[in-house]
Amino acid sequence: MQKDILFIDASCKSREKYLLGKEKYQRLIDAQSYKDSLKLLREFGFSQKSPEDADISTLLYNEEEDLIDFIKEYAPKGGVNNYFLLPYDFINAEALLKCQKLGLSEQKYLTHQGVLTIDELKDALLGKPCKIKEINKAFTTALELFETTTPTGAMIDTIFTTNMYLAMRRLVKNSTTLKFINREIDLKNISIILRSQSLEEYYNLKLPSNTLNKGLEEVLIGKDKQKILQAFKRHALYPFIEKAVAEMGSPLVNFEKLSESYNLSTLKETRFFNRGVEPYLLYVCYRKADIKNVRLIMVSLRSGVDKESIKQKLRDSYQS
Secondary structure: OOOOHHHHHHHHHHHHHHOOOHHHHHHHHHOOOHHHHHHHHHHOOOOOOOOOOOOHHHHHHHHHHHHHHHHHHHOOOOOHHHHHHHHHHHHHHHHHHHHHHHOOOHHHHOOOOOOOOHHHHHHHHOOOOOOOHHHHHHHHHHHHHHHHOOOOHHHHHHHHHHHHHHHHHHHOOOHHHHHHHHHHHHHHHHHHHHHOOOHHHHHHHOOOOOOOOHHHHHHHHHOOHHHHHHHOOOOOOHHHHHHHHHOOOOOOHHHHHHHHOHHHHHHHHOOOOOOOOHHHHHHHHHHHHHHHHHHHHHHHHHHOOOHHHHHHHOOOOOOO
16 A cells, blocks of 8 residues: 655655765775774664674665665655666566576576566566566567577667666656656766767667757767767756766766766755655665665775775765
8 A cells, every 4th residue: 555645755754864974974984994884884774674793795785675675665656666676677687588598597696676576577588478568578679689699798788778768667657757767868878879989889779768869969979079068058968968078088987976866966956845756766865875885885995995086986875
């Protein structure tokens, strides 16, 4: 049974005390040792359901599993849960297909369950219709490709990512969430085109339903920095384009960092006036950011990465 939106809002607010954010990230980074950072993380209330002696992998897995449970239990009307859960389904579906074709161990590549169980995905791989019809479409398209050629990993990734976004756009009815989905597609396509050598290569990898028109795509593929900036001068994507143009010819680190934080940053700008599904979206985005940043911090600390480099890589996060 779906919960009342006011109850969902209150539930999100009551859980904010367990969020981390920049100040606590800094304390993790500045701790005397990796062991001290791990101890601090537990004191902050991260992954509360994990055993006391749990390692970082267990903490991260259990925290994400707890978030998924929250997403499912508190999801508002409008199919918003699909925005957060479908990526798990398509990651698992792609993993099952690759394991079947390459003879790999499924357990090593599967992740958390989203909308569908692993057994439902296995049935879909065998041709049984499932409630996410785009999963069936992705399997059919990928299997047909294996029959005619030896597909690259990028080709298979594109099939599953394309169908994931098609499923999101069909199942998510909430307008705010749909805007986030469309912007994600735009930003991913910009990343794809700037890494492509021709429009043909780009169109083979392009994700569906973006708002970039053919003229803008042609300017981007030309890789002329001044022409790109001029073409996007009055476009809503201009701040992202500035970052991308500055990094053309090298890894798009800052562009992708900005892109990944777009939804959270947008919600934070109006956080004191958010209503409807927005408090739910904001809270889930906060927790997803915590999980991503904690993983980055702890893995980096364990690998001996310098503290300043760690700070530079952190994504946008909780703000009280």
